[in-house]
Amino acid sequence: MTDRLRIGFIPLCDATALLVAVDKGFAAAEGLDIELVREVSWSNVRDKLNIGHFDAAHLIAPVAIASSLGLGHIKVPIIAPFALGVNGNAITVSPALYGAMAEAAQGDILDPMTSAQALARVVAARKVKGDDPLTFGMTFPFSTHNYHLRFWMAAGGVDPDEDVRLVVLPPPYMVESLQNRQVDGFCVGAPWNSVAVDLGIGHILHFDSEIFARATEKYLGLRQRWAEENPDIVRRLVRAHQRAADFAESEINRDEVAALLAAPHRIGVEAEVIRRTLDGRLKVSPEGAYRSDPRYLLVGRDGAARPDPAQAAWLYAQMVRWGQAPLSGEMLAAAKAVCRPDLYDAALSGSLSAGETPHASIGAFAGPQFDPDNIETHLAAWNIKRLM
Amino acid sequence: MDASLKIVIVDENPIRAAILRDGLHEAGHTNVTHIEDRNGLLARIYAIDPDVILIDLENPSRDVLEQMFQMSRAVKRPIAMFVDQSDTASIQASVDAGVSAYIVGNLQKDRIKTILDLCISRFNAFARLQDELDRAKSALEDRKVIDRAKGILMKAKNLTEEQAYALLRKTAMNENKKIAEVAQSVITAAELFR
Numbered sequence: 001m002t003d004r005l006r007i008g009f010i011p012l013c014d015a016t017a018l019l020v021a022v023d024k025g026f027a028a029a030e031g032l033d034i035e036l037v038r039e040v041s042w043s044n045v046r047d048k049l050n051i052g053h054f055d056a057a058h059l060i061a062p063v064a065i066a067s068s069l070g071l072g073h074i075k076v077p078i079i080a081p082f083a084l085g086v087n088g089n090a091i092t093v094s095p096a097l098y099g100a101m102a103e104a105a106q107g108d109i110l111d112p113m114t115s116a117q118a119l120a121r122v123v124a125a126r127k128v129k130g131d132d133p134l135t136f137g138m139t140f141p142f143s144t145h146n147y148h149l150r151f152w153m154a155a156g157g158v159d160p161d162e163d164v165r166l167v168v169l170p171p172p173y174m175v176e177s178l179q180n181r182q183v184d185g186f187c188v189g190a191p192w193n194s195v196a197v198d199l200g201i202g203h204i205l206h207f208d209s210e211i212f213a214r215a216t217e218k219y220l221g222l223r224q225r226w227a228e229e230n231p232d233i234v235r236r237l238v239r240a241h242q243r244a245a246d247f248a249e250s251e252i253n254r255d256e257v258a259a260l261l262a263a264p265h266r267i268g269v270e271a272e273v274i275r276r277t278l279d280g281r282l283k284v285s286p287e288g289a290y291r292s293d294p295r296y297l298l299v300g301r302d303g304a305a306r307p308d309p310a311q312a313a314w315l316y317a318q319m320v321r322w323g324q325a326p327l328s329g330e331m332l333a334a335a336k337a338v339c340r341p342d343l344y345d346a347a348l349s350g351s352l353s354a355g356e357t358p359h360a361s362i363g364a365f366a367g368p369q370f371d372p373d374n375i376e377t378h379l380a381a382w383n384i385k386r387l388m
Numbered sequence: 389m390d391a392s393l394k395i396v397i398v399d400e401n402p403i404r405a406a407i408l409r410d411g412l413h414e415a416g417h418t419n420v421t422h423i424e425d426r427n428g429l430l431a432r433i434y435a436i437d438p439d440v441i442l443i444d445l446e447n448p449s450r451d452v453l454e455q456m457f458q459m460s461r462a463v464k465r466p467i468a469m470f471v472d473q474s475d476t477a478s479i480q481a482s483v484d485a486g487v488s489a490y491i492v493g494n495l496q497k498d499r500i501k502t503i504l505d506l507c508i509s510r511f512n513a514f515a516r517l518q519d520e521l522d523r524a525k526s527a528l529e530d531r532k533v534i535d536r537a538k539g540i541l542m543k544a545k546n547l548t549e550e551q552a553y554a555l556l557r558k559t560a561m562n563e564n565k566k567i568a569e570v571a572q573s574v575i576t577a578a579e580l581f582r
Contacts, residue, residue: 168455170448
């Protein structure tokens with residue numbers, strides 16, 4: 001039996017498992033005839049999933065949580081039986097800002113605390129001179145990019161609401177905005193950081209994976225009600241995605257996967273740029289310096305595809321920290337409930353390892369270890385915050 | 389009636405925006421500004437300080453607008469997307485039509501509802517127009533192709549124009565194809581033999 005599904009996505013490398021599942025036939029092998037719809041905004045992906053135009057979506061993790069909590073929009077419970085990507089973002093700054101930060105850095109700028117403190121000095125110096133505040137681009141109010149930028153700069157003493165400007169930009173326009181000097185830096189997923197470096201207008205300052213050991217990025221999001229009505233389709237979807245993720249993670253398939261993702265109707269950038277992302281070996285400076293991190297983007301390796309409620313708790317904690325959500329035990333529980341490792345395990349009959357222990361899963365460069373059952377401690381650790 | 393209401397249309401398609409603006413004018417909304425350019429969108433919106441923002445769903449700047457929910461300190465009045473938890477039909481209709489509305493301040497829901505309904509009908513009218521235009525364009529293209537093929541046949545087989553057309557039509561019927569398709573094959577073949 002074949003079931004027809006419509007699934008929305010945004011052209012980003014962390015849609016790999018979904019795109020490969022469809023284009024390499026893993027979905028068809030599970031009897032799923034999937035129509036992929038490329039979208040231009042997270043608002044569209046969210047709305048079309050919420051009202052049922054999409055059966056599933058490549059969804060930025062905090063949007064799934066915000067939708068389930070009814071933040072900023074109508075409340076539609078979303079669940080994630082599969083995680084599309086862990087890590088994968090980077091912070092890129094203009095060569096001018098990189099130069100200023102390198103000069104201000106007291107130590108190795110590759111260290112996120114050193115770079116954040118360097119940013120604080122640059123910000124302070126600009127204030128004294130009466131310059132405009134620095135502007136950073138991120139992808140959505142409820143986005144990992146927003147929270148990652150904020151977490152990093154606040155650790156160095158920069159108040160993201162008072163000392164700099166954070167603006168939303170659609171990922172494909174990040175590079176253009178850096179070029180026009182509308183922003184001084186941005187945090188975005190692959191391949192856009194690499195595109196900026198290749199154009200000689202950006203310097204990758206940090207991989208996400210240098211700021212957090214492990215940060216959930218995207219979900220395969222489903223309406224909870226739809227998932228309850230279609231348990232068999234959910235199982236087949238998860239299996240198709242896991243096979244696709246395994247395929248993409250195998251090094252011998254990388255060229256094929258990169259070529260497939262490069263197609264104009266998929267991500268639409270050069271295959272070589274995508275290959276760099278999958279390999280975790282990125283050109284970081286216009287001068288041609290490379291930096292490697294095998295954990296740059298995890299598509300399915302190392303338990304990355306298994307949704308982790310501790311990660312959802314961390315994202316909810318950031319919503320609370322920055323005044324997007326009130327602190328409540330009920331909301332914390334609802335955020336965690338978005339992640340459905342039980343559905344993941346059931347689909348794969350427990351044949352995969354459970355991955356790392358949830359409590360150690362964030363591994364941020366600053367602050368106490370994150371406890372998903374006690375986000376008060378997490379919040380108490382910071383001076384810079386904006387609690388409701 | 390609602391001449392005082394300030395409305396902003398964010399749409400990269402100037403024709404559709406004009407159609408929508410006309411509709412709003414007819415309904416008595418004369419204070420309408422169209423923003424076509426993506427750059428500096430928020431700054432322009434803050435400067436205009438509208439009551440209602442209408443945006444097309446193909447516009448990537450939608451995510452930029454959503455940021456305004458968050459920046460209450462920077463904006464004078466709160467902004468919310470027009471969502472009525474009880475009225476999913478109108479959300480459906482607006483997504484189908486490809487338009488979304490944002491309310492600034494404490495505008496009453498029924499006032500925005502009439503504007504949104506107008507948007508939906510105008511967006512749908514535009515889509516129909518676009519469709520007709522596409523069809524007209526392709527008909528024109530077809531005619532050009534058929535004319536070229538007729539010319540080739542007239543020259544190669546020494547036929548009159550009517551005979552050439554009759555041959556194309558007969559072949560199309562026999563092969564269960566469109567005349568334009570057969571004509572295109574004639575052109576391609578002629579180019580190969582050249």
